Amino acid sequence: MNIIVSFSGRCGGNCDAIAKYISSGDDCLLFMRELSTQPCANCSYECMSGPCKYRDDGTYAFFEKLSLADKIFFIIPMYCGNPSALYFIMNERCQDYFMQNQSQYENITKKLYIIAVYGNADEYPDFLNLFARQYDFKNAKEHILGLERHKYKQKMKDFLLDAEDVKVKLNIFTGKSKTQFPS
Ligand SMILES: Cc1cc2nc3c(=O)[nH]c(=O)nc-3n(C[C@H](O)[C@H](O)[C@H](O)COP(=O)(O)O)c2cc1C
Numbered sequence: 001m002n003i004i005v006s007f008s009g010r011c012g013g014n015c016d017a018i019a020k021y022i023s024s025g026d027d028c029l030l031f032m033r034e035l036s037t038q039p040c041a042n043c044s045y046e047c048m049s050g051p052c053k054y055r056d057d058g059t060y061a062f063f064e065k066l067s068l069a070d071k072i073f074f075i076i077p078m079y080c081g082n083p084s085a086l087y088f089i090m091n092e093r094c095q096d097y098f099m100q101n102q103s104q105y106e107n108i109t110k111k112l113y114i115i116a117v118y119g120n121a122d123e124y125p126d127f128l129n130l131f132a133r134q135y136d137f138k139n140a141k142e143h144i145l146g147l148e149r150h151k152y153k154q155k156m157k158d159f160l161l162d163a164e165d166v167k168v169k170l171n172i173f174t175g176k177s178k179t180q181f182p183s
Pocket of ligand 1: 081
C-alpha cells in the first residue's frame with residue numbers, strides 16, 4: 001500500500017488532483033489540511049524528553065502509518081516561495097515521533113517521494129533543493145519531481161493534469177511507466 005498526501009490548503013486543486021491521479025487500488029489518500037494542523041506552539045518542548053502534549057491529535061498516528069507504507073508520496077505546493085505551511089507544521093511535529101522511533105527515520109525517508117507544484121524554476125531555482133537537502137536523498141532525481149505551471153503556460157486557475165506531458169512525467173516518476181527520465 002502506498003500513502004499519498006496532499007499538502008495543499010485548497011480542496012480539489014492541483015495537488016489533490018495529482019494525488020488522486022497517482023493513487024490506485026488500496027492506496028491511502030490523505031489531505032494534510034484534514035489531519036493535524038496544530039503547529040509546534042504553546043508548549044514547553046515536551047517532545048524533547050517525553051510525549052508531545054498534542055500527541056493524540058493525529059500527527060503521531062500519521063507517522064506510524066507512514067512507517068508501514070510501501071511508498072510515500074508527498075504532494076507539496078509552493079506558497080510564497082516555500083513549501084506550504086501545512087508541510088512545515090507536519091515537519092516540525094515529526095520530532096515527537098522520531099524521538100521515540102529513531103530507526104524509522106531511514107525507513108520512512110528511503111521510501112519518500114516528493115511532487116512539488118509551483119510556477120517557475122527560473123524564479124525559484126532552490127525550491128527543489130530544499131527537499132534534496134532536507135532528506136539527503138542519494139539520488140534526488142528519483143525522489144523529487146517538480147511540476148512548473150509556466151512550462152505549460154498555465155495560470156493559477158488552470159490544471160496541470162490538463163497537460164498530457166504532466167501525466168507522462170507522473171507515470172514515470174511513480175513507476176506506472178517503466179520509461180526512465182532522460183539524464
Ligand atoms: C498563499 C499562496 C501563495 C502562493 N505563492 C506562490 C509562489 O510564491 N510561487 C508560485 O509559483 N506559486 C505560488 N502559489 C500558487 C500555488 O503554488 C499554486 O496555486 C498551486 O497550484 C497550489 O496548489 P493547489 O492547486 O493544490 O491549490 C501560491 C498560492 C497561494 C495560495
